[in-house]
Amino acid sequence: MTVADVLLLALGAVAVGSGAAVVTSNHLVRSGLYLVISLGAVAGLYLVLGAELVAWVQILVYVGAVVVLLLFAVMLTRAPIGPSRDLDRPAWPALIVGGGVGLGLAALLADAFRWTLYDRPPPGTAERMGTQIFGQWVLPFEVLSILLLAALVGAIVLSRPDIGAREGEEA
Amino acid sequence: MPGQGLINGLAVTLKTMTKRSSTQQYPDVEPDLPPRSRGVIALLEENCTVCMLCARECPDWCIYIDSHKEEVVVPGAARARQRNVLDKFDIDFSLCMYCGICIEVCPFDALHWTPEFEYAETDVLNLLHDKDRLGDWMRTVPPPPAHDVLGEPSKEEATAARKAAGPGAATPAKTARPAVRPEPEK
């Protein structure tokens, strides 16, 4: 066990624990806040794994934007303070499928990698990442930008009923 | 030019900052209050004739007056005269709303505004000032301000001037002001 191992274990425990709280909590908004903790812990894992840039992008985009949007939506749909009763469907199918997937994958990966020791990689600097993105992966990058634009337009059209209303139809 | 107003706004605040501030350092420096500031009401007991006008005109009934009659023997007079003697003159400043009607209505100038305003109390009952305390306030009454040179002379002055001029003069007192009226300043 090295320092890195201890950190990985601790952060992993936090991530999984708060992840479990996300999917089981009865408090709508608290679910979102647990998601913040879980994502933060995953960002910490990235840091330990040497992917600095990914970690900070995770914080910037996920915690700073995605979760905030989710919380925003939760509040706009009138989430109550305190537990809500009708959040869940019957547990058994979900438990079987989810547990099966999670534990199955975990077993598979544990069996594949065993307790092999790897050196800690050198941290991935922004420069090297940039070289990769704009060298090796330019095409996916551009495709992604088009997808983002499409998502932007789509979101605007969806949320504004006065756009795209048919002739003679009350918006 | 767009943004002109924004820059002007900044300039105004910056200019104000460099000027002297207009704050009065009140507890350290006594405020320079104008005459007839409405602080507390003072009573000049000798002038009071217990006519009760003030107590009756007071909108919230905060003046309490008690008196008794006394016989004053005037030598040479046919019989003794009666005189009102003030026993109690209280003003409850927890009720007073500083309208000043009592002062206006007093025919003998027994009540005066003083600019003294520091008479807060920790107990509301202590805001009832008796006649000693009201009389004590008299020392804070400032001398009346000088007359406006352009103003009409007071009735007393006019009468005195008329008497002094003798019966022959018509009514010169009405023009007791300077003969040449200075141009009003623009």
Place this chain on the structure above:
Amino acid sequence: MHAVIPYVTGALLFGLGVYGVLRRRNAILVLMAVELMLNAVNLILVTADAAVRATLVGVQIESWAYPNGRPAHSGGVFALFVIVLAAAEVGVGLAIVLQYYRMRRAVHVDEVALHHDDEQVSR
């Protein structure tokens, strides 16, 4: 560093995400569970990147396979792409959810009528 720890963490997070998607009725909570799954995938990508890079130190790579030089941090790059995708997904997803809420005053996914039904649309 034992790579198996983040791998298993990722797997468990994915399982939790699947559980959440199947269990939750509230559409926004479903979206949160989806985020968990995406994160699990990211974690596995980054871990794999780190582990593979650590293993491949000193290994000669066929030059024809990588005309633009050694592939480094591909896992991280993919993770970035996934994060961007997640942002786009949440944007559109929430727009749909809010629009649905505006129409039906509800955010429960199992109450969405899949067939055309004019009477149900209030307002």
Place this chain on the structure above:
Amino acid sequence: MPLWLELGVRVVAVVAAFLVVPLIVGQMEHKVMAHMQSRLGPMYAGGFHGWAQLVADGVKFVQKEDITPRDADRRVFQLAPIVALFPYLIVLLAIPLGPGGLVAQPMDIGLFFVLAVLGVGVVAVLMSAWASANKYSLLGGLRGAAQLLGYELPLVLSAASVAMAAGTLSLPGIVEAWSPWWLLWQAPAALVFFISGLAEIRRPPFDMPIADSELVFGYMTEYSGLRFAFFLLAEYVGIVVIAALTTVLFLGGWHGPDPAHFGWLWTLVKVFAVSFVVIWLRVSYPRLREDQLQRLCWLVLVPVALAQLVLTAAVKLAL
């Protein structure tokens, strides 16, 4: 253990700066605002021109009752002020004070780190807004979140412009690469960064989320005592952070006469100068309405930031 000792000294220095500089800025705000309104401001606490006013305020806040509304979500409610304060403390770690590694934690991608951590503050706004169980809080929080999300975009874009010009994401590296003509070249980016920074810390004229005339005090309405003080402290640390970032990114940080010896002084002077401008703007301008606020962000700042990005790229390629 020299390493641990050095680390300890750095952390202590940052915490000290975190506690002292905001107080100085707060006192400056008291005094500057007072004189701009032709007043004197605090004069008694501490004797000389009320220098201890904020300390006295702190003592007062500690004495006050810590109220949690009955219907509130207690844990979230109590956690929110700390979440609001913490990111700024972390950000201070990465801000370089002088040349030669005079920074608590030199970081390869410091700029990115700073922007990412600053973005966490919005979670605190939503937490306090929702957990207060108060409609004014909720409204203020929703306004705040919309504002923070919106203004994050021009903030990041203008920071990206300067990073592109410097060719590095490291904050000391950016200051190293800075030269005086950037003042002209990067001026639009600097303006955009400063304005959106103001909006990020919800200072007037961008204080729509806490507009006291309509929302009582926005998402802070239900807070009292020490927790409220934390929110206030977060605001002042926010001023320091935004001023420091503007200084480091656009005003050349430690550049000035004799940077080797007095670099830290120039940085501090510039930070306080920018803080003064923050206060000055607060005194001079009325609050922006919500629609004006969003319009300014999306129709003015974002296009300007994008244009600056294009300009920077063009100049960078041409040189």
